[in-house]
Amino acid sequence: MPQQVKERRAAAARPQDQEETAEGRAMFDDAQMRLHTAAEVIDLEPWLESVLAAMQMEFITDFPVRMDNGGIQIFRGYRVHHNGARGPFKGGIRYHPSVSIWEVRALAMLMTWKCAIIDVPYAGAKGGVVCDPSRLSARELEGITRRFTTELTPVFGPNTDILAPDMGTGPREMAWIADTYSMHQGVTTLSCVTGKYPELGGSLGRKEATGRGITIITDAALTERGEHISKSSLVVQGFGNVGQNVAATASHMGAKILAVSDVTGGVYNENGLDVEHLLKHMESGKMVADYREGQSLGNDEILLLPCDVLVPAALENQITEKNAGQVQARMIVEGANGPLTAEADIILQQRGIRVVPDILANAGGVLVSYFEWVQDISQLFWTLDQVNDTLDKKMRLSYEMVSQAARDYGVDMRTAALAVGVGKNADALRIRGIYP
Numbered sequence: 443m444p445q446q447v448k449e450r451r452a453a454a455a456r457p458q459d460q461e462e463t464a465e466g467r468a469m470f471d472d473a474q475m476r477l478h479t480a481a482e483v484i485d486l487e488p489w490l491e492s493v494l495a496a497m498q499m500e501f502i503t504d505f506p507v508r509m510d511n512g513g514i515q516i517f518r519g520y521r522v523h524h525n526g527a528r529g530p531f532k533g534g535i536r537y538h539p540s541v542s543i544w545e546v547r548a549l550a551m552l553m554t555w556k557c558a559i560i561d562v563p564y565a566g567a568k569g570g571v572v573c574d575p576s577r578l579s580a581r582e583l584e585g586i587t588r589r590f591t592t593e594l595t596p597v598f599g600p601n602t603d604i605l606a607p608d609m610g611t612g613p614r615e616m617a618w619i620a621d622t623y624s625m626h627q628g629v630t631t632l633s634c635v636t637g638k639y640p641e642l643g644g645s646l647g648r649k650e651a652t653g654r655g656i657t658i659i660t661d662a663a664l665t666e667r668g669e670h671i672s673k674s675s676l677v678v679q680g681f682g683n684v685g686q687n688v689a690a691t692a693s694h695m696g697a698k699i700l701a702v703s704d705v706t707g708g709v710y711n712e713n714g715l716d717v718e719h720l721l722k723h724m725e726s727g728k729m730v731a732d733y734r735e736g737q738s739l740g741n742d743e744i745l746l747l748p749c750d751v752l753v754p755a756a757l758e759n760q761i762t763e764k765n766a767g768q769v770q771a772r773m774i775v776e777g778a779n780g781p782l783t784a785e786a787d788i789i790l791q792q793r794g795i796r797v798v799p800d801i802l803a804n805a806g807g808v809l810v811s812y813f814e815w816v817q818d819i820s821q822l823f824w825t826l827d828q829v830n831d832t833l834d835k836k837m838r839l840s841y842e843m844v845s846q847a848a849r850d851y852g853v854d855m856r857t858a859a860l861a862v863g864v865g866k867n868a869d870a871l872r873i874r875g876i877y878p
């Protein structure tokens with residue numbers, strides 16, 4: 443077989459994806475396991491479980507982009523629609539070398555449950571392009587984004603599937619997508635994406651929404667125990683968008699922020715950190731380890747500090763079977779996606795430490811994305827107070843619903859959240875019936 447043909451066959455089969463696919467496959471298996479657990483809890487009819495286990499639509503494209511060196515490179519992009527029972531599809535677009543069809547399927551399914559838990563009338567979707575944005579110029583990224591948008595045009599739009607930022611993408615990419623889509627339609631259609639700049643139909647409060655939502659959920663969880671956030675102490679791991687906004691909003695509500703950390707290390711003050719001062723320090727481009735108004739701590743130590751609430755808001759798999767037994771927090775509110783392993787979950791449950799799951803706790807960003815879409819469609823923009831008040835009400839209602847489900851089914855909050863998400867989609871499917 444000629445070498446070129448061998449190379450083309452290899453490229454089409456994407457053998458270079460094998461390793462990352464193993465991780466994506468594990469995510470997919472995990473998502474399917476979670477669906478099955480929730481189905482058992484709510485005693486779901488088998489036909490509904492099999493419909494909800496399937497992906498409604500999968501779109502794969504290999505598309506060419508002209509690179510800065512004058513050559514042409516082929517990129518692979520995905521978009522998956524999980525199940526459209528409750529409304530139009532919605533989900534992020536990820537640019538990362540490890541993007542695979544398995545990962546995209548798993549994330550689309552989780553998005554379906556998340557939207558239902560926070561009572562947003564969307565169905566879960568996810569997409570991505572296999573690429574490393576850190577190795578691409580802005581012009582190359584624009585080329586990828588505009589060509590991918592063009593390829594995607596048959597399967598997305600403001601009434602069918604609304605795109606959003608995810609790992610490796612942000613408001614800049616959303617602006618390119620909105621512009622490309624609008625050029626094709628001949629009319630400016632900003633509602634085809636969320637997470638845009640406020641100057642281009644973005645919502646006030648979107649950037650802060652995930653962190654603010656986590657603080658609201660923390661307050662709701664403490665209130666349920668007869669406690670108050672103004673009398674509580676928090677430790678926050680990860681001091682990026684999410685962690686900074688958790689610290690800012692929680693300290694605004696009177697909480698004592700005992701410690702925070704970023705990739706460079708942590709800082710601790712038993713009397714509470716001056717969060718405003720620390721945020722100014724970060725704004726000047728410095729890192730947490732450079733902050734001198736407290737005691738330096740390592741990233742491992744910060745997770746084990748005694749406190750009322752620990753918010754892991756950095757990476758996945760931070761609390762594992764190795765350190766779960768030493769955690770001294772009374773409650774964990776998951777800011778990041780998947781910061782606890784399944785083994786850690788069991789240990790913490792046995793130790794009576796309440797865990798509020800990511801799928802509920804960090805849903806504030808998706809919620810304000812929905813508000814952005816509503817504002818774009820109605821062409822009537824909300825004040826920051828309107829956004830924050832509505833976020834507050836809807837997050838608290840979602841917390842109460844999940845907490846009630848945990849009591850009703852006698853399960854932990856993670857299982858309860860999934861049971862709510864799966865149950866609402868099953869209800870919609872049962873009422874709609876199977877077409878034709």
Ligand code: NAD
Pocket residue numbers: 652679680681682683684685703704705706741755756757758777778779804807
């Ligand atoms: P970010 O990149 O802005 O911040 C990540 C932070 O984690 C940085 O401060 C980084 O220094 C720190 N970090 C990295 N490795 C660390 C380590 N080993 N120990 C301690 N800190 C470490 O990201 P973000 O937007 O704040 O997202 C954080 C997490 O929240 C991710 O899991 C993300 O998927 C999840 N999330 C984010 C949003 C959102 O709207 N931004 C929404 C839902 C979920």
